[in-house]
Amino acid sequence: xxxxxxxxxxxxxxxxxxxxxxxxxxxxxxxxxxxxxxxxxxxxxxxxxxxxxxxxxxxxxxxxxxxxxxxxxxxxxxxxxxxxxxxxxxxxxxxxxxxxxxxxxxxxxxxxxxxxxxxxxxxxxxxxxxxxxxxxxxxxxxxxxxxxxxxxxxxxxxxxxxxxxxxxxxxxxxxxxxxxxxxxxxxxxxxxxxxxxxxxxxxxxxxxxxxxxxxxxxxxxxxxxxxxxxxxxxxxxxxxxxxxxxxxxx
Amino acid sequence: xxxxxxxxxxxxxxxxxxxxxxxxxxxxxxxxxxxxxxxxxxxxxxxxxxxxxxxxxxxxxxxxxxxxxxxxxxxxxxxxxxxxxxxxxxxxxxxxxxxxxxxxxxxxxxxxxxxxxxxxxxxxxxxxxxxxxxxxxxxxxxxxxxxxxxxxxxxxxxxxx
Numbered sequence: 553x554x555x556x557x558x559x560x561x562x563x564x565x566x567x568x569x570x571x572x573x574x575x576x577x578x579x580x581x582x583x584x585x586x587x588x589x590x591x592x593x594x595x596x597x598x599x600x601x602x603x604x605x606x607x608x609x610x611x612x613x614x615x616x617x618x619x620x621x622x623x624x625x626x627x628x629x630x631x632x633x634x635x636x637x638x639x640x641x642x643x644x645x646x647x648x649x650x651x652x653x654x655x656x657x658x659x660x661x662x663x664x665x666x667x668x669x670x671x672x673x674x675x676x677x678x679x680x681x682x683x684x685x686x687x688x689x690x691x692x693x694x695x696x697x698x699x700x701x702x703x704x705x706x707x708x709x710x711x712x713x714x715x716x717x718x719x720x721x722x723x724x725x726x727x728x729x730x731x732x733x734x735x736x737x738x739x740x741x742x743x744x745x746x747x748x749x750x751x752x753x754x755x756x757x758x759x760x761x762x763x764x765x766x767x768x769x770x771x772x773x774x775x776x777x778x779x780x781x782x783x784x785x786x787x788x789x790x791x792x793x794x795x796x797x798x799x800x801x802x
Numbered sequence: 803x804x805x806x807x808x809x810x811x812x813x814x815x816x817x818x819x820x821x822x823x824x825x826x827x828x829x830x831x832x833x834x835x836x837x838x839x840x841x842x843x844x845x846x847x848x849x850x851x852x853x854x855x856x857x858x859x860x861x862x863x864x865x866x867x868x869x870x871x872x873x874x875x876x877x878x879x880x881x882x883x884x885x886x887x888x889x890x891x892x893x894x895x896x897x898x899x900x901x902x903x904x905x906x907x908x909x910x911x912x913x914x915x916x917x918x919x920x921x922x923x924x925x926x927x928x929x930x931x932x933x934x935x936x937x938x939x940x941x942x943x944x945x946x947x948x949x950x951x952x953x954x955x956x957x958x959x960x961x962x963x
Contacts (some may be wrong), residue, residue, distance in 0.1 A: 585947065586935035592939040598864020619926065674892030678862055681963045682893060689938045 564604030565632035571597030581762045596682040623794040634773040635718035637783045645711035651690035664738030698759025706729040720769025830869040834911035841899025856888045861943035916962035925950035
């Protein structure tokens with residue numbers, strides 16, 4: 553296994569799967585401004601996906617393209633964390649998931665912007681500007697809805713409780729991460745946890761939401777060992793065109 | 803066509819001339835400004851007869867990127883110059899690269915230019931300074947929606963990145 557390729561798949565797949573999930577809101581959000589904001593967030597993530605997966609395909613060296621990786625792999629070959637593939641739920645849960653991921657994404661990209669790998673450094677320096685904007689918005693929304701009406705508060709607490717067991721996987725380092733950290737390519741995800749915890753605790757306090765204290769977490773996404781059943785269902789939509797009409801081009 | 807000269811029977815195009823041509827190519831989403839105003843053209847150089855234009859995307863997922871590339875190819879093809887595009891993502895595009903003329907053109911077009919403080923300085927329609935943010939995002943990845951509380955008109959703000 554090529555560790556750099558694996559790392560790039562993990563990074564790109566997080567963007568791809570979350571980007572697709574967020575794009576499912578297009579035309580369905582509660583108000584027009586939120587619809588546009590969600591679509592723009594999805595677009596940024598898909599743009600980042602293209603950069604990461606193009607490099608992943610290049611490192612792999614088997615002549616595959618970013619599109620091949622996005623549309624011609626099946627569920628077990630995806631390397632995104634489970635948090636990104638869980639269904640959207642209501643608007644509150646979507647924004648809570650976005651915030652939990654954005655906060656991680658921002659810390660990770662800030663580290664990757666110092667990478668020893670020139671291409672990784674360039675992509676991260678580009679993406680970090682977009683993600684800083686994402687976290688501004690998702691954080692404000694979590695605070696606004698958490699410290700909002702009785703109903704919005706209840707729904708945000710339920711969203712946090714539901715998503716919490718998916719948080720730990722983002723920081724669950726393995727041998728791929730160790731190799732990336734050793735080469736100065738990526739920070740070790742586990743090393744980001746303290747900064748993430750501090751930022752999230754601060755946000756949840758402002759949102760008047762109670763942080764669950766359990767450290768139990770689901771796993772199996774970032775190493776591809778076992779995704780949730782939701783990913784396969786999502787791929788049947790995302791990959792439908794290439795499955796029905798192999799090789800079709802725009 | 804002062805910059806064009808004949809050399810051994812061939813028309814030689816200079817880099818300055820290519821910059822002039824590109825300065826007339828409008829941005830596909832915001833046609834009030836050119837690609838040069840927007841700061842996405844990072845370099846023009848000749849490799850033999852082929853003009854190599856270095857382009858940097860504004861946002862990594864901006865769908866206008868493909869149209870921008872096509873517009874550059876078309877502009878040079880119109881002048882009979884073979885072109886090769888080079889995408890460059892580092893250093894990342896910043897709104898600091900929008901030219902002073904570009905900022906003025908944006909404002910005249912009704913889009914408040916980016917400000918380091920993170921919000922528009924004044925309403926592009928009435929000049930009012932009582933402003934409120936409607937949404938962090940707008941009709942394209944590079945814009946946000948604001949409203950002027952003096953004239954009550956909503957307007958686009960070019961996000962500062």
